[in-house]
Amino acid sequence: MDDTIRGLKQAALAAWEPIAKRAGRAYVAGPRITDALTLSRQFWDAGMGVVVCFWNGENTSPRIVANRALATLESFAEADGDHYLAIKAPALGFSRDLVREIVTRATLSSARVHFDAQRPEAVEKTRALAESVMGGGTTIGFTLPGRFSRSVRDAAWAIRRNVPVRVVKGQVPDPAAPELDPRAGFLAVIDALAGRARHVGVASHDAPLVRQALQRLVSNGTPCELELLLGLPFGPALREARTFGVPVRVYVPFGEGRLPYHFTEVRHNPRVLAWLARDLWRAERAPRAKVPGWTSAPA
Ligand SMILES: Cc1cc2nc3c(=O)[nH]c(=O)nc-3n(C[C@H](O)[C@H](O)[C@H](O)COP(=O)(O)OP(=O)(O)OC[C@H]3O[C@@H](n4cnc5c(N)ncnc54)[C@H](O)[C@@H]3O)c2cc1C
Numbered sequence: 125m126d127d128t129i130r131g132l133k134q135a136a137l138a139a140w141e142p143i144a145k146r147a148g149r150a151y152v153a154g155p156r157i158t159d160a161l162t163l164s165r166q167f168w169d170a171g172m173g174v175v176v177c178f179w180n181g182e183n184t185s186p187r188i189v190a191n192r193a194l195a196t197l198e199s200f201a202e203a204d205g206d207h208y209l210a211i212k213a214p215a216l217g218f219s220r221d222l223v224r225e226i227v228t229r230a231t232l233s234s235a236r237v238h239f240d241a242q243r244p245e246a247v248e249k250t251r252a253l254a255e256s257v258m259g260g261g262t263t264i265g266f267t268l269p270g271r272f273s274r275s276v277r278d279a280a281w282a283i284r285r286n287v288p289v290r291v292v293k294g295q296v297p298d299p300a301a302p303e304l305d306p307r308a309g310f311l312a313v314i315d316a317l318a319g320r321a322r323h324v325g326v327a328s329h330d331a332p333l334v335r336q337a338l339q340r341l342v343s344n345g346t347p348c349e350l351e352l353l354l355g356l357p358f359g360p361a362l363r364e365a366r367t368f369g370v371p372v373r374v375y376v377p378f379g380e381g382r383l384p385y386h387f388t389e390v391r392h393n394p395r396v397l398a399w400l401a402r403d404l405w406r407a408e409r410a411p412r413a414k415v416p417g418w419t420s421a422p423a
Pocket residue numbers: 239240241242267269292293294295296327328329330331351352353355356357374375384385399
């Protein structure tokens with residue numbers, strides 16, 4: 125019986141992977157840097173900043189990942205819009221040499237290099253990697269997921285090291301704190317940063333959460349902005365940013381798309397099916413050309 129269930133699970137997973145890969149294209153600008161640049165220009169024209177990141181495939185080597193980051197810095201240096209580069213330490217094999225190469229190149233164009241958050245077990249090594257390239261003239265940023273029990277402690281580190289941070293809910297739970305509510309964790313990190321951090325990116329599409337986070341940061345005079353992910357709904361969170369008069373930045377990935385949800389979530393969230401149908405439809409179309417109008421002036 126166990127074998128039958130295991131077999132069915134494997135078959136379902138095998139069927140899901142190509143579908144997820146296809147639908148995941150709705151969450152990247154396209155496969156090439158030029159796709160990211162074209163879309164970024166539209167966000168710049170709409171008064172927003174961008175974060176650019178190469179999303180690797182499963183078999184992409186760390187060298188190729190680093191080359192894409194270097195090429196991104198080259199093309200964006202000439203473009204003149206507000207941007208920073210995001211990197212993923214595991215995709216770079218946690219290589220100090222590769223990260224140093226990227227950071228050295230970023231110094232030439234004064235671009236910030238920001239570490240995305242990955243799995244909880246990667247945080248310690250990512251932090252050590254970030255430390256290894258600090259102090260050389262390039263601004264190094266770090267992401268703090270509310271779902272990780274250690275993030276409040278990491279916030280104290282970021283304040284000490286004067287590191288700009290992005291706060292997210294986090295895509296994977298922390299095995300050390302599986303019950304930690306992502307929203308409560310998010311706000312605990314915001315509270316740890318408010319009034320003390322150099323700069324905070326509130327990275328969420330959850331409008332009530334964005335409102336609470338911005339309220340706490342703005343009332344403490346903390347420099348902050350709203351960060352949005354390409355492909356997720358912008359409207360409600362954008363309205364909160366407008367109310368508080370804070371700037372907005374959009375995360376524009378290029379390379380291999382991946383879905384921000386999994387079919388097993390259907391049990392708790394039937395809307396996943398509608399999102400999947402929409403994403404399969406969107407994935408067949410050219411990269412989104414429709415960028416919402418935006419002004420950071422309070423409404
Ligand atoms: C700029 C940015 C950078 C990020 N960087 C990282 C990172 O480095 N590491 C990391 O682990 N995570 C990162 N994330 C992802 C983050 O951890 C969350 O998984 C993700 O943002 C979802 O949580 P949320 O708070 O935005 O919104 P949710 O509460 O999940 O959703 C907000 C609203 O959008 C709707 N919605 C959600 N998904 C969809 C969808 N696919 N289609 C349509 N509607 C949808 C929901 O129903 C809800 O109404 C990042 C997110 C952003 C915005």
